[in-house]
Amino acid sequence: MAVAAAMAAAAAAAFPGYTPPLPTTTFNITPVTHLGPFTLRLHVRPRRAAAITAAAAATLREVCAGRVPDHVLQRAEEVGYVVPTEVQEQSLPLLLSGQDCILHAQTGSGKTLAYLLSVFSAIDFSRSSVQALVVVPTRELGIQVTKVARLLAAKACTVMALLDGGMLKRQKSWVKAEPPAIIVATVPSLCQMVERRAFTLQSIRVLVIDEVDFIFGSSKQVSSLRKILTSYSAASSRQTIFASASIPQHNRFLHDCIQHKWTKGDVVHVHVNPVQPMPSHLCHKYVSERSKKAGNPPSTSAVVEFLRNSYKGSLDVLLLEEDMNFNARAASFSDVKGRGFMLVSTDIASRGFDLPQTSHIYNFDLPKTATDYLHRAGRTGREPFSRLECGVTTLITEDEHFVLQRFQNELKFHCEELPLESMFTLTS
Numbered sequence: 001m002a003v004a005a006a007m008a009a010a011a012a013a014a015f016p017g018y019t020p021p022l023p024t025t026t027f028n029i030t031p032v033t034h035l036g037p038f039t040l041r042l043h044v045r046p047r048r049a050a051a052i053t054a055a056a057a058a059t060l061r062e063v064c065a066g067r068v069p070d071h072v073l074q075r076a077e078e079v080g081y082v083v084p085t086e087v088q089e090q091s092l093p094l095l096l097s098g099q100d101c102i103l104h105a106q107t108g109s110g111k112t113l114a115y116l117l118s119v120f121s122a123i124d125f126s127r128s129s130v131q132a133l134v135v136v137p138t139r140e141l142g143i144q145v146t147k148v149a150r151l152l153a154a155k156a157c158t159v160m161a162l163l164d165g166g167m168l169k170r171q172k173s174w175v176k177a178e179p180p181a182i183i184v185a186t187v188p189s190l191c192q193m194v195e196r197r198a199f200t201l202q203s204i205r206v207l208v209i210d211e212v213d214f215i216f217g218s219s220k221q222v223s224s225l226r227k228i229l230t231s232y233s234a235a236s237s238r239q240t241i242f243a244s245a246s247i248p249q250h251n252r253f254l255h256d257c258i259q260h261k262w263t264k265g266d267v268v269h270v271h272v273n274p275v276q277p278m279p280s281h282l283c284h285k286y287v288s289e290r291s292k293k294a295g296n297p298p299s300t301s302a303v304v305e306f307l308r309n310s311y312k313g314s315l316d317v318l319l320l321e322e323d324m325n326f327n328a329r330a331a332s333f334s335d336v337k338g339r340g341f342m343l344v345s346t347d348i349a350s351r352g353f354d355l356p357q358t359s360h361i362y363n364f365d366l367p368k369t370a371t372d373y374l375h376r377a378g379r380t381g382r383e384p385f386s387r388l389e390c391g392v393t394t395l396i397t398e399d400e401h402f403v404l405q406r407f408q409n410e411l412k413f414h415c416e417e418l419p420l421e422s423m424f425t426l427t428s
């Protein structure tokens with residue numbers, strides 16, 4: 001279970017570059033099951049926005065000139081997207097010329113804006129038809145991407161979210177009556193709508209699959225994803241963009257893209273920071289805990305209950321996990337965007353979740369794979385705060401040392417042992 005501890009303000013999520021004043025706070029937590037009588041000290045630091053890429057040669061407006069409508073660029077600037085991040089600088093010239101692309105860059109590097117600008121450059125704002133489709137793995141990521149797309153579109157076109165737990169029946173008649181230009185969808189909701197003939201994907205100009213390795217890795221979703229890529233629309237008639245911070249065996253994936261006609265034959269792999277997949281400013285620590293049993297993390301509800309009792313009145317502790325109903329998930333999600341908080345979450349929040357001011361991640365269990373570790377860690381150290389040092393602390397058992405070492409070798413990062421006594425204060 002990943003525990004993202006952060007002091008954040010909603011405005012920072014919606015308006016990059018905005019820095020609300022934050023107090024420095026140290027929280028003492030007594031972890032729940034295996035740690036018994038210890039107090040865990042959580043430090044939450046205030047952090048200031050860093051100037052993003054002062055050294056970047058051109059502004060976003062210059063990179064997109066003549067390709068992205070002026071009103072979209074205007075909105076982007078108002079929101080705070082002025083200078084392109086590295087992945088945007090590298091990919092936008094290709095994306096805006098209509099090239100199929102695999103965007104492969106570190107977590108929090110700004111892939112969403114890169115592919116959305118491509119979407120806005122390709123759609124015809126005067127046409128009433130579904131022209132762009134962004135496929136996401138989770139409802140929460142869908143809400144986030146929809147929000148950025150709406151922010152950029154202002155009222156120039158409609159962006160509809162077709163997400164699990166949504167009102168698909170009602171949305172079906174809306175899509176038919178007034179087709180939105182852009183749809184952001186999870187795979188099951190999208191397939192339901194297409195199978196019920198609410199709309200076709202024939203007129204799609206841009207198809208984006210975000211967190212592509214995650215969706216391909218789900219046995220439940222993979223056959224539907226293949227249909228979206230090949231049966232419902234043809235690669236030759238659209239621009240196809242895949243995005244993720246991790247594309248294991250990317251050469252093989254590139255080969256498959258061409259072989260299976262998921263993309264055109266001249267698809268480009270934009271790989272930013274290939275040598276260092278993990279953002280370098282993250283500070284990794286681990287605590288070896290003798291009484292902890294591998295693969296036996298405390299339940300989320302136990303952790304939440306404990307933390308809520310410990311922080312009554314001083315800190316909001318929120319929960320986000322798959323088992324919650326969609327309304328409760330939506331409430332938690334909008335709450336975390338609203339004020340300072342500590343979020344207790346399962347891996348549902350480990351992909352794409354963008355809370356830019358998250359400064360600490362606490363892994364109560366060791367993630368199963370190096371890729372999972374990378375994505376959980378990537379919830380911190382995100383643009384525009386990425387130049388500041390952020391921390392990832394993982395509780396492991398003695399048996400898990402070698403697994404963590406394997407992750408370090410694979411992702412090329414260094415994880416320092418945190419002596420138990422510097423992290424815990426004996427309270428009994």
Ligand SMILES: Nc1ncnc2c1ncn2[C@@H]1O[C@H](COP(=O)(O)OP(=O)(O)OP(=O)(O)O)[C@@H](O)[C@H]1O
Pocket residue numbers: 013016017052060080081082083084085088105106107108109110111112113244245351352353354356378382383384
């Ligand atoms: N050019 C820019 N200027 C300022 N902020 C930016 C810029 N581009 C993106 N951001 C901000 O950077 C943060 C991370 O962006 P985004 O969510 O797109 O990352 P990502 O690469 O998709 O990460 P992940 O792989 O974790 O999903 C967001 O808060 C976004 O608003």
